[in-house]
Amino acid sequence: MIFSSKAEYGVRLMVELGRQGPEHPTSLKALAEAEGLPLAYLEQVVARLRKAGLVMSARGAHGGYWLARAPEEISMDEVVQALEGSIAPMECFVNEHTERVLCSHEPDAGRGCATKLLWTRVQGGVIRSLQQTTLAELVEFSRRGEPASAAA
Amino acid sequence: MIFSSKAEYGVRLMVELGRQGPEHPTSLKALAEAEGLPLAYLEQVVARLRKAGLVMSARGAHGGYWLARAPEEISMDEVVQALEGSIAPMECFVNEHTERVLCSHEPDAGRGCATKLLWTRVQGGVIRSLQQTTLAELVEFSRRGEPASAAA
DNA sequence: GCTTAACCTAGCGCGCTGGTAGGATTTATT
């Protein structure tokens, strides 16, 4: 698996925030109910987005969250990176000194590490895919085929 | 993390087999010692490659493994797919009926699922990266900077 | 018939993931 549930939940959260305007903050409780996700767990997810500066928050009654920037200016690689910590194809890409998985990705054996070449390409492919997608696209996509009831 | 150790070990195994000619089978024991990997675990890894038709084997004394095809004709997406089972960005891409991670990737909510659009793009990016790399490239790369002792 | 190897299957420890619990703090409303 490439991504964990934090990415799934976090992206859904961002899309939902993008669907709302930034005029008034949206409470997590409302978001959790709209998406059918556990509120307490979402708190941990949204905390990552806040620390990354992607969403802003207001505490107290009628508080909540809103996007820090316009959806057009948020590329999904920022979002996923914030949620997942890093986008690494293999253990030793993130943990310098390999644990568990035996790895010799340093050029110590006298020859270039072939797998590292491969994983680097994959990583590039993933990051490029994410960079080329903006939150605005996802928000737009989520509106497709939606009953235009709000426009009444 | 995108890939597990099976992918790492399996790719290394394929590269090592590619470095050897197909004229004589190479024993797993020799491969395990060359790469410093646990033999018994490699057995499980190589079994996947065999079942996928990527390597062939001979039992008994002086038996071992060799590539089923020329390295130029083996694209790494076949290899990784065989090792990992599937290349899916998210739980519900592989397990039809989602377990654990709450997912509504079916277009049941009346609107298109925005995250599915994103994960599909990512999946495409990964698979493309893998398809564009052949085993021959990795074998070639692994020879770089190697003392040309065998050519003496 | 001994050795060497591929092949098979069951099991196990540990860490990480997904989620809960319970609170402390901040702000609006009455």
Place this chain on the structure above:
DNA sequence: AATAAATCCTACCAGCGCGCTAGGTTAAGC
């Protein structure tokens, strides 16, 4: 001032998948 609504923080926990081991069976060479 009191209450309610919300963010924020930290500790904790159960389950399970991953990496790996153990112990065998079968097949081929010498």
